[in-house]
Amino acid sequence: xxxxxxxxxxxxxxxxxxxxxxxxxxxxxxxxxxxxxxxxxxxxxxxxxxxxxxxxxxxxxxxxxxxxxxxxxxxxxxxxxxxxxxxxxxxxxxxxxxxxxxxxxxxxxxxxxxxxxxxxxxxxxxxxxxxxxxxxxxxxxxxxxxxxxxxxxxxxxxxxxxxxxxxxxxxxxxxxxxxxxxxxxxxxxxxxxxxxxxxxxxxxxxxxxxxxxxxxxxxxxxxxxxxxxxxxxxxxxxxxxxxxxxxxxxxxxxxxxxxxxxxxxxxxxxxxxxxxxxxxxxxxxxxxxxxxxxxxxxxxxxxxxxxxxxxxxxxxxxxxxxxxxxxxxxxxxxxxxxxx
Numbered sequence: 558x559x560x561x562x563x564x565x566x567x568x569x570x571x572x573x574x575x576x577x578x579x580x581x582x583x584x585x586x587x588x589x590x591x592x593x594x595x596x597x598x599x600x601x602x603x604x605x606x607x608x609x610x611x612x613x614x615x616x617x618x619x620x621x622x623x624x625x626x627x628x629x630x631x632x633x634x635x636x637x638x639x640x641x642x643x644x645x646x647x648x649x650x651x652x653x654x655x656x657x658x659x660x661x662x663x664x665x666x667x668x669x670x671x672x673x674x675x676x677x678x679x680x681x682x683x684x685x686x687x688x689x690x691x692x693x694x695x696x697x698x699x700x701x702x703x704x705x706x707x708x709x710x711x712x713x714x715x716x717x718x719x720x721x722x723x724x725x726x727x728x729x730x731x732x733x734x735x736x737x738x739x740x741x742x743x744x745x746x747x748x749x750x751x752x753x754x755x756x757x758x759x760x761x762x763x764x765x766x767x768x769x770x771x772x773x774x775x776x777x778x779x780x781x782x783x784x785x786x787x788x789x790x791x792x793x794x795x796x797x798x799x800x801x802x803x804x805x806x807x808x809x810x811x812x813x814x815x816x817x818x819x820x821x822x823x824x825x826x827x828x829x830x831x832x833x834x835x836x837x838x839x840x841x842x843x844x845x846x847x848x849x850x851x852x853x854x855x856x857x858x859x860x861x862x863x864x865x866x867x868x869x870x871x872x873x874x875x876x877x878x879x880x881x882x883x884x885x886x887x888x889x890x891x892x893x894x895x896x897x
Contacts, residue, residue, distance in 0.1 A: 558862075558894040559585035561873040563615055563775065566592055567599055576603035580610035582884075583891055588615030588645060588873065597630045604638035613643030615738055615873070616720045620648055620668065621658040624675035624696055631676070631715050632683065632707055640712030645738050646673070647720035650806055666725040668695045673717055673733045680714035683707050718773065722807055724755035731759020736771030738873070742801035744846045745864055747813045748774065753868070773871040776864075777848035778880045780857055787852070790880045792836065794848050799835035803827040814846060854886035858893025866897060 562579040564572070567589055579587040587610055589599040596614040604612045612634075619627070627644075635642040648654075648665045655662050671693040678691040682701050689701040716735035721727040722743070730737035737756055739748060757767050777794045781787035801807050803823035811820045819838065826835045844850070849860045861872055872894070874882070882890060 558866075558869060558897045559871045560891060560894055561586035561588055561611075561773065561871055563588045563590070563873050565590045567594070569594060569598065569602065572599045572602045573606035576607050576610060576612065580607045582887055584610065585871070586611035586613060586643070588613045588643070590615055591617050597627075597634065600642065601630075601634050601637060604634055604642060607641075608639075609641075611641050611643060612638055613718070614645045616645045616647035618649045618653075618658070619646040619672050620654045620660055620662065620665075624672055625679060625698055628676050628679040628683075629707070632680065635712050635715040636710045638712075640715075642715045643718055644676075644715045645718045645720065647738075648726065650804070663695075666723075666729050669719065669726060670729045670733055671695050673719070673729075676717065677714065677733075684709045684713055716771075718771065721752070721755075723809060724751055727752055727755035728759035728762070731756040731761075731765070731767075731770050732763035733759075734770070736773060739772070739774050740801070740807070741775035741777050742798065742807050742847065743775070743810055744814060745868075746846075747810050748865075748868060751809070751813065771871060772869050773873050774865050774869040775873045776861070778851070778857060778874065779844065779848045780851040780854045780880060780886075782854060782883075791844065793880075794844060795836040795839040796833075798839050798843060798847050799823055800827075800832070802839075803835065816843070819843070854880075854882060855889040857882070857886060858890035861890070862893065862897055 562584045564575050567575050576587045587603055589596050596617040600612050600614050631644045648669055651662045654660050675691050675696045675698055678689060679698060681687040682689040683706055689698055691698045718736035718738050719726065719730035719734045720738045721730050722740050727737060739752060756770060760767055760770050777797060779790045779794050781790050802811060802820055808817060808820040811817055823835050823838060849857060849864060851857045851860045865872060
């Protein structure tokens, strides 16, 4: 079982250093989200500053770009990193795609499936010399001349992993991607009852098995060495859960536990701008459903195994804003996971 670091808010100046610290600490991978900066640029900076660390986007917004422009960026980072790049993609939600990025939105799962297949067709043209003749319902790529084609390199195409919450997008990940990035806003029950069966259906549709698809599980952590640290971690996790819980796209996760009414309430509060107050609606039962809770940071590894040991080859720990393991805790977690 591997341990990845997830940096949600690095800057262009801090990303290289953060990645170097993660590499020195022994993390298997460093993934960056797309918030206030371009995730692809952050990943390139991190790749250039490290030598062994897997570097990825967790996630880059697919529908804010077209497959050809993203194929160039991903190919460049894969070459720059020496084959250490993972392209993590997400759909975002309709409002952001249409109103923030001014891009088209429709049938997100079907569009994502075609998007990934388009990427792979483009990379096959560059790396293997296959004719570029991709024609789909959403994207069409039929022109590539030698002047605009990158030279093949030794590292091939990067693996693609899809962020997925709902079963349909998870099926797409199982069918056409190399893995799925589950959201921290998932309970173990949801992963077992919804995510894994959907991933298996997708894998079977693509002529594969679950063994061919990487499952990377994101999780929240509530712990600390003092009461104040534990309280701060709990508050941060409650804020994150309330934020994601207010989003209609994530309601199925709450519905699975019979908490659909909480999503309705949080959504109404968000529309009134009550972002701070929303966290007060997240009680201990909800936090225990979504988060690893450990009185001692050194015990987080055991808690991870107890919660996800039968599921995940990879656990993705968010380094911000919930909890950053200190050196002793990280060593204890890594030792525990290494023996799993």
